[in-house]
Every structure is written in C-alpha cells, then in structure tokens.
Amino acid sequence: MEAYLVGSAPMHVDSVDDIGAILEQLRQSRQAMSGTGGDGAPRVATMNFLVFVDDPAHREWVLERASAVAEKHPSRLIVLDSTDRTKGVDVSLSTRQNGGATVINERVDIGVKTLGHAAIISLTQELSVPDIPTVLWWSGARFLISRTFSGLAHSAATVLVDSSGKVRGEETIRELGEFLVRFPNVALQDLAFMRLAPWQEMIAQFFDDPALREDLFSIDALDIESGSDAEALYLAGWLGSRLSWEPSGRDTFRDSRGKTVLFTKVDKGDQRRVLSIVLRAGTSTYRAALSDADENVVALSVEGTRAKAVRYVPLQNIQNTSLIERAILENGRDQIFETSLRTVRDLLG
Amino acid sequence: MATNVGTIERQLAPNPLRAGIESDRITDPCNIVFFGASGDLTKRMLIPAMYNLRLGDILPTNFGIIGFSRSDKSHYDFRDEMKEAIDQFSRSGPARDPLWSDFADRLHYIAGSFEDLDAFKELRRQLDENDEKLGTAGNRLYYLATPPTVFGKIVQQLAAAGLGPKDQGKGWSRVIVEKPFGTDLNSARALQTEVGKVFEEKQIYRIDHYLGKEPVQDIMALRFANVMFEPIWNRLYIDNVQITAAETVGVEGRGGYYDHAGALRDMIQNHVMNLLALVAMEPPISPNADHIRDEKFKALSAMRIIPEDQVPKLAARGQYGAGLVEGKPVVGYREEPSVDPNSTTETFACVKFVIDNWRWADVPFYLRSGKRLAHKHSEIAVTFRNIPHRIFGETGDQIESNTLVMKIQPDEGVSLRFNAKIPGPKMHIRGVTMDFNYGSGFGVVSAPAYERLIGDAMRGDATLFTRWDAVQQAWEAVMPILNRWSEARTVDFPNYLAGSQGPQSADALLVAEGREWRRI
Numbered sequence: 001m002e003a004y005l006v007g008s009a010p011m012h013v014d015s016v017d018d019i020g021a022i023l024e025q026l027r028q029s030r031q032a033m034s035g036t037g038g039d040g041a042p043r044v045a046t047m048n049f050l051v052f053v054d055d056p057a058h059r060e061w062v063l064e065r066a067s068a069v070a071e072k073h074p075s076r077l078i079v080l081d082s083t084d085r086t087k088g089v090d091v092s093l094s095t096r097q098n099g100g101a102t103v104i105n106e107r108v109d110i111g112v113k114t115l116g117h118a119a120i121i122s123l124t125q126e127l128s129v130p131d132i133p134t135v136l137w138w139s140g141a142r143f144l145i146s147r148t149f150s151g152l153a154h155s156a157a158t159v160l161v162d163s164s165g166k167v168r169g170e171e172t173i174r175e176l177g178e179f180l181v182r183f184p185n186v187a188l189q190d191l192a193f194m195r196l197a198p199w200q201e202m203i204a205q206f207f208d209d210p211a212l213r214e215d216l217f218s219i220d221a222l223d224i225e226s227g228s229d230a231e232a233l234y235l236a237g238w239l240g241s242r243l244s245w246e247p248s249g250r251d252t253f254r255d256s257r258g259k260t261v262l263f264t265k266v267d268k269g270d271q272r273r274v275l276s277i278v279l280r281a282g283t284s285t286y287r288a289a290l291s292d293a294d295e296n297v298v299a300l301s302v303e304g305t306r307a308k309a310v311r312y313v314p315l316q317n318i319q320n321t322s323l324i325e326r327a328i329l330e331n332g333r334d335q336i337f338e339t340s341l342r343t344v345r346d347l348l349g
Numbered sequence: 350m351a352t353n354v355g356t357i358e359r360q361l362a363p364n365p366l367r368a369g370i371e372s373d374r375i376t377d378p379c380n381i382v383f384f385g386a387s388g389d390l391t392k393r394m395l396i397p398a399m400y401n402l403r404l405g406d407i408l409p410t411n412f413g414i415i416g417f418s419r420s421d422k423s424h425y426d427f428r429d430e431m432k433e434a435i436d437q438f439s440r441s442g443p444a445r446d447p448l449w450s451d452f453a454d455r456l457h458y459i460a461g462s463f464e465d466l467d468a469f470k471e472l473r474r475q476l477d478e479n480d481e482k483l484g485t486a487g488n489r490l491y492y493l494a495t496p497p498t499v500f501g502k503i504v505q506q507l508a509a510a511g512l513g514p515k516d517q518g519k520g521w522s523r524v525i526v527e528k529p530f531g532t533d534l535n536s537a538r539a540l541q542t543e544v545g546k547v548f549e550e551k552q553i554y555r556i557d558h559y560l561g562k563e564p565v566q567d568i569m570a571l572r573f574a575n576v577m578f579e580p581i582w583n584r585l586y587i588d589n590v591q592i593t594a595a596e597t598v599g600v601e602g603r604g605g606y607y608d609h610a611g612a613l614r615d616m617i618q619n620h621v622m623n624l625l626a627l628v629a630m631e632p633p634i635s636p637n638a639d640h641i642r643d644e645k646f647k648a649l650s651a652m653r654i655i656p657e658d659q660v661p662k663l664a665a666r667g668q669y670g671a672g673l674v675e676g677k678p679v680v681g682y683r684e685e686p687s688v689d690p691n692s693t694t695e696t697f698a699c700v701k702f703v704i705d706n707w708r709w710a711d712v713p714f715y716l717r718s719g720k721r722l723a724h725k726h727s728e729i730a731v732t733f734r735n736i737p738h739r740i741f742g743e744t745g746d747q748i749e750s751n752t753l754v755m756k757i758q759p760d761e762g763v764s765l766r767f768n769a770k771i772p773g774p775k776m777h778i779r780g781v782t783m784d785f786n787y788g789s790g791f792g793v794v795s796a797p798a799y800e801r802l803i804g805d806a807m808r809g810d811a812t813l814f815t816r817w818d819a820v821q822q823a824w825e826a827v828m829p830i831l832n833r834w835s836e837a838r839t840v841d842f843p844n845y846l847a848g849s850q851g852p853q854s855a856d857a858l859l860v861a862e863g864r865e866w867r868r869i
Contacts, residue, residue: 197370197371198406200366200370201370201374201406203366204364204366204367204370205374205410207364207366208364208367208376208410209410213362213364216364216365216366239366242365242366242368243365243366291447293446293447294445294446294447294448297447297448311410311451312447312448312451313406314403314404314405314406314448316405316406334369335369336368336369336370
C-alpha cells in the first residue's frame with residue numbers, strides 16, 4: 001500500500017538557544033497530530049537522520065532526497081543547514097498512512113551557518129532520539145578538516161558521503177581513507193562507490209564463464225569513461241583489490257605476476273555516471289558500455305580471441321534515493337568498499 | 350604442462366570478482382519449459398515473473414524459455430502473446446527494447462497434446478538446439494502449470510522422450526509442480542509414484558506460492574533470530590494459536606475447479622498447514638533446505654489425526670450466499686459460473702488441531718480459511734495464557750491475554766498486544782498494541798512470490814518448496830474431515846452471507862471451548 005499524507009504541522013522557533021522550547025514544540029506538535037493520525041497515532045522512529053548541507057547550489061538536491069528517504073523510513077530528520085536559507089529552527093511533523101500503520105515523521109531544520117562546531121554538536125545530541133541509530137549524511141565540501149564533521153561522526157552508526165562531483169577531488173578520497181583509521185567503529189558509505197554495484201556485477205558476469213576466467217588474470221589495460229573521477233577511481237580500486245594488483249604509479253598497477261596493468265581514466269559524460277569500462281586481456285577485449293538505444297541498458301561484448309555476441313543487461317538501482325536507503329539498511333562496515341578505498345588511496349599516492 | 354595446470358586451477362577457482370557482491374543472480378545456465386503455456390497462470394504470473402527476473406538481471410547469462418501447450422501457434426505468435434501478457438501484467442510495465450528483443454529471442458514454443466509423444470520429441474530437439482545455440486548446458490527446469498490431472502502424464506512423456514534426468518548426458522533436471530498435489534491422500538500417493546518414477550525427490554519442487562511471501566519467511570526470522578520469543582514459545586505460556594487465511598474474492602472464474610476442491614483442499618491442506626508447520630516446528634540446525642523441511646515434517650507428523658466421528662465437534666464448514674462485499678452486492682456461491690446450483694462444496698472451513706509433542710501438548714491450533722469474507726486478511730495469532738494472579742485493575746477492568754500477531758497480508762507486519770496502565774491516579778488497565786509494519790520499518794517492496802520461487806528452483810534451493818513427506822502428512826491430517834464431509838452432504842448451505850465473518854458453526858466451535866475467533 002502506498003503511503004499518503006494525512007496531516008502536517010509546521011512551527012518556527014527563532015532561537016536555537018532554547019533546546020527545551022524546540023523539544024516542547026516537537027512534543028506539542030506530536031500531540032496535535034495524534035488527533036489527525038487516528039487513535040493514539042503511534043510514533044515510529046527507526047533512526048536519527050542527520051543531514052548537513054553547506055552548498056546553496058546543492059541544497060535542494062540534498063534536501064529533496066533526504067525528505068524522500070525520511071518519509072519512507074520514519075525518523076527524526078535533523079537538517080543542519082549551513083547555507084543562508086534557514087534562520088532559527090523550523091520544526092515540522094507529518095503523519096502518513098503507510099500499509100495500515102499511522103507513522104509520524106519528525107523534522108527539525110536548523111540554521112547553523114553562524115553557529116560554532118561545539119554548539120552544533122551539542123544541539124544535535126540533545127535533539128536526537130536516544131537508543132536508536134544515528135545516520136549522518138554529510139554533503140559538506142570537506143570531511144575531516146571540519147570539526148563539526150568529526151564531532152557528529154563520533155555519535156553516528158553510519159556516515160554517508162558522496163565523493164562524486166566536479167567540486168570533489170582526490171583530496172576527498174584521501175580524507176575518506178583517513179576516516180577509516182580514525183573512526184574504526186563507524187560504518188562509512190560513499191554513494192560514489194555504491195553507484196558502481198551494477199557495473200561490478202556486470203564485470204563479474206564476464207568471468208562467471210569458467211572458460212573466460214583465465215583472462216581475468218592476464219588483464220593488461222583498464223579504460224574507464226566516467227563523468228566524475230570518483231567512480232572511475234573506485235572501479236579501478238575495486239578491480240585492483242579483488243585481483244591483488246598493487247598500485248605502482250598514478251595510472252598503473254602491477255598484477256600478481258609482476259606485469260603492468262595500464263589504467264586510463266577518461267572524463268566524459270554526466271557527473272555520477274559511468275559510460276563504459278573496457279578490459280584488455282591479451283587478444284581479447286571485454287567491453288561494458290551504455291547502450292545507444294536506452295541509457296538504462298548496458299551492452300556487454302567480448303571481442304578478439306574469445307569473441308561473444310553483444311548481450312544487453314539492465315542497469316540497476318541508479319536512483320540516488322535508493323542508494324541512500326541501501327546505505328541506511330546496510331548493517332555494519334563494508335569490507336569490499338574499504339579495501340577498494342585503500343587501493344585508490346595508494347594509487348593516488 | 351605447468352601452464353595447463355595453472356589454467357585449469359584458475360578456471361576451477363571461484364570468480365574473485367564475485368566476493369562481496371550482493372547478488373541474487375543465478376549463475377547456472379538453463380532452459381525452463383512451461384507446460385500449460387497458453388493458460389492464465391503462465392500469462393498472468395509466470396512469464397511476467399521471468400521477464401522481471403531478467404530486468405532484475407537475476408536470470409543467468411545463458412537461458413531459454415519454451416512454452417508447451419495444445420494450441421497451434423508459431424514461436425512468433427507465442428512471443429507476441431507473451432509480450433501482450435507482460436505489457437498487461439508485469440509489475441515493471443510494458444516490455445521495452447533492447448531487453449525485450451533479447452528476451453524474445455530466447456522464447457520458443459512447441460504445440461502438442463500431452464498424449465502426443467512426437468510433441469515431446471520435438472521439445473527434446475528444441476532443448477538440444479537451445480543448448481547448442483543459447484549455451485544452456487543441458488540444464489532443464491520443467492514447470493507443470495497445468496491441471497493436476499495431467500501431471501503424471503507429462504512426466505511419463507518426458508521419460509518416454511528421453512528427457513528424464515536418468516537419460517541426461519550432462520546438466521541437471523528439475524520439475525516444479527503446482528498445487529494441488531493430488532485431490533486426496535490416495536491420489537497424492539499415486540501422483541507421487543508417477544512423478545517419482547522419473548524424478549528423484551530432490552529434483553521435485555512442489556510450489557506453494559504462500560511460502561514465497563516475505564512475511565511467511567519472516568516467521569522463521571521472528572522465531573529464530575530473536576531470543577525473547579523462544580523461551581515462551583510452548584504450552585507453558587501459549588494458550589492457543591489461530592491461523593486465518595480469509596479472502597474477499599469468490600471463485601473468480603475457477604468455479605469448475607473449485608467446486609471439486611473446496612476450502613479444505615484449496616487452502617487448509619497446503620497454505621495454512623505450511624503456516625502451522627512454521628509456527629510449530631523446532632529450531633532447525635541450519636537454514637539448509639532439508640534441515641528446515643525435516644523440522645516442518647516433524648511438526649506435521651505430530652499432529653493428532655481427528656477420528657471421523659469427532660469431526661462435527663472439531664471442524665466446521667460453510668458456503669457463502671449472496672451478500673455485500675466491500676459495499677458491492679455479490680452473488681452466492683451456487684450462482685457462480687460453472688458451479689453446481691446444488692453444490693455442497695465448502696467455501697469456508699475451520700478446524701481445531703492439536704500437536705502431540707512436549708512443546709505443544711494440549712495447545713489448540715485453530716485453522717480457518719474462506720472466500721467472500723468481510724476482509725482479505727491472513728494472519729497467525731499466538732495468544733498467551735492469562736496472568737496467573739491478578740493484582741492490578743479495578744472491578745470491570747479487563748486484563749487481556751497477550752497476543753502476538755504475525756500479519757501475512759495485507760499490511761504485512763507483526764503486532765504485540767499487551768496491557769498498560771491508563772494514566773491517572775487509579776490503577777486502571779487497558780490493552781494496547783505495539784505494531785511493526787514492514788512497509789514503514791524497511792521501506793522496501795518485496796518481489797512477488799513467483800519471482801522468488803522460480804529463481805530459487807533455478808538455483809536449486811528447495812527451502813521454500815514442500816517436500817513429499819510434508820504433503821503426505823498434511824493430507825493424512827485432513828482426510829478424516831474430507832471423508833466425513835463427503836458422507837454427510839445434507840448440509841443447509843448457504844450458511845453465511847458474503848461479506849460476513851463466516852458461519853455460526855465456526856463460532857460455536859470456539860465458544861464451546863471458552864474462546865472466540867479474532868475478527869476478520
């Protein structure tokens with residue numbers, strides 16, 4: 001059954017200083033909403049969902065997706081808005097009918113541009129619902145250099161970032177590598193890596209056929225066309241870590257037999273999109289490329305000695321909202337991601 | 350020489366790129382043959398399920414689909430028909446290129462009667478051709494989407510055409526059999542003998558689409574992934590268990606079939622018994638298919654068989670008359686198309702079973718299922734015993750028994766009913782509900798049951814399919830009731846209104862024991 005909105009109750013508090021007033025507004029709103037939500041309107045909160053945003057150009061994109069996720073996964077959504085758009089504190093509650101249950105979603109938007117990191121961290125902790133996991137989606141430009149990020153990450157079970165996009169560069173990935181060392185008990189998820197799952201699946205498919213598996217160990221070149229760096233780097237890092245390649249330069253690996261694997265990254269197409277991956281292994285070339293007929297379909301082909309006819313496969317789960325959901329539902333650290341990240345960090349030097 | 354050894358080792362080693370990839374993908378190439386390819390089930394459920402498995406990139410790289418039925422048509426006609434079916438019934442919307450063309454190229458059709466051995470030889474030729482052209486490696490999954498009366502014949506013909514597993518030079522063969530598996534204990538045994546001549550038990554997948562539903566699978570998670578329920582999951586704490594599978598629909602054009610089946614055969618013997626087994630079974634030692642099915646069988650085999658003379662006391666039946674369902678007038682069962690106007694077939698059945706083992710001794714399991722009831726509603730309700738001594742509550746306060754409800758459909762979830770103090774200076778007590786809803790809790794939509802089950806059969810995972818010993822046990826449990834009801838046919842049907850809670854005789858069965866049915 002699809003969820004539908006049955007009521008909402010927005011309220012505004014001018015000052016962030018009085019936490020008690022904000023919590024009281026939440027309590028009063030919940031009480032008011034229980035009338036529209038039916039008998040006793042149960043509150044279902046599966047997480048505290050902290051969203052930090054500091055880029056005005058990116059703000060709507062982030063908040064739209066955060067709302068979509070929060071509504072589907074009932075939570076206390078706390079938006080830490082470091083742009084000029086939010087002043088004071090906005091508190092809102094909405095009730096939804098979802099599969100026969102009445103669910104109340106709570107949302108607090110806080111303008112944090114003028115607040116120091118200690119105030120933001122303290123405010124967030126007081127507003128969070130105790131005893132449920134906290135997921136931090138950090139859309140800020142930098143990570144570890146920000147004391148707000150470090151403070152919030154300490155109390156999070158999961159930190160979600162997106163290292164993709166033109167404004168982000170290699171420094172971002174280096175910082176994420178450092179994050180693994182400094183926060184060993186926090187699950188790190190990077191949307192840029194998660195976007196690659198269907199591509200990883202497709203590359204793996206080539207070598208499910210035992211007759212072709214030998215070629216996996218004689219790859220001498222890897223070409224990736226992508227609209228942003230992170231995806232291409234992560235794909236190379238993932239392949240390298242799976243096949244025991246050692247980074248030997250910014251664009252080369254050394255495979256387990258000591259032979260060089262050349263890595264070429266071509267900046268092409270839209271941000272956050274991979275266009276094609278080509279693996280060359282001796283006289284065979286394995287190619288996965290977006291189909292000309294449908295951008296949600298990938299054409300898989302093998303040319304050369306082990307030639308195979310083109311096969312079309314659907315490109316799965318590229319919606320950012322569903323990636324965020326998956327990150328939330330993941331339970332614990334992703335070892336494959338972490339080893340891929342370390343390989344990329346070593347590749348970048 | 351050393352190079353050759355290295356090559357072979359690498360070919361045999363697992364694909365290192367698969368490590369850590371969360372994939373439901375089926376890696377074995379295979380052909381799937383749908384017998385009854387012109388039927389409703391194939392069009393509405395099976396082909397859309399296959400197409401969605403393809404869209405989900407779950408089907409193996411090399412696969413073929415062959416439809417087999419009487420209607421005379423070409424491969425191209427069949428592809429056109431299946432495209433229409435997908436356009437109409439697929440949850441992912443109309444078929445689109447280039448994926449549809451790739452899918453369609455793998456669809457073939459054989460026209461023939463199930464009596465016609467030549468048609469089966471033609472099927473063999475097509476399978477061999479698919480192995481060669483589509484790389485399906487000799488692996489074959491046969492799906493019997495036909496009336497049960499021809500199951501035996503199809504299997505015989507497969508063997509006669511050299512398509513049985515014993516004739517196979519390479520690859521595996523499996524057969525999916527739709528319910529009902531037999532119409533009574535004897536016919537089920539006869540069918541098992543026929544099918545067993547060709548396929549071994551581990552190659553037979555008896556499908557019960559109820560088991561593919563996510564909340565049914567969650568029964569095991571609830572019981573065995575939590576520590577708090579298992580210590581009280583026994584006769585010391587549980588008063589009774591009610592399992593309900595209620596429908597608002599009538600016979601939906603299946604009057605001819607249903608009038609020979611009835612609610613006991615159609616629902617209780619399979620779906621509802623499977624739910625009972627999941628609730629009553631002991632913890633399996635692993636999620637392995639046979640470990641789970643061993644425990645389900647043990648639970649079913651501990652069910653006390655009802656003596657025929659006790660049937661009137663322990664079971665009740667009903668048939669709906671005209672009434673209102675969801676505000677709309679509907680005809681009575683006897684007025685439904687293809688139904689005998691004097692039919693005595695039950696459209697509602699309920700029965701009390703007990704399980705004779707240490708865990709469940711004397712705990713009644715009340716099962717019921719019916720058509721044209723007030724709501725579509727399937728659930729398992731576990732009601733706990735009353736508190737041993739009452740210290741709270743003013744006169745008139747009702748101290749309810751705690752109830753754990755596993756909701757199968759709609760509104761899949763789990764709820765727990767317990768007592769709480771009403772705020773105020775007095776110690777007044779009232780029952781309250783704690784609810785978990787899958788839609789809200791996880792925000793994910795599960796794949797339809799047929800997609801899950803066909804995928805499992807292609808993978809060779811039989812966990813969600815019913816093993817013969819359990820089927821036989823379930824028939825043994827319902828046979829005395831079927832026998833008694835077939836002998837005593839002078840019943841005053843119809844005895845409940847469409848859109849109601851069912852017949853009064855069902856209520857009387859529980860009232861006699863000081864209990865009542867949960868409202869549908």
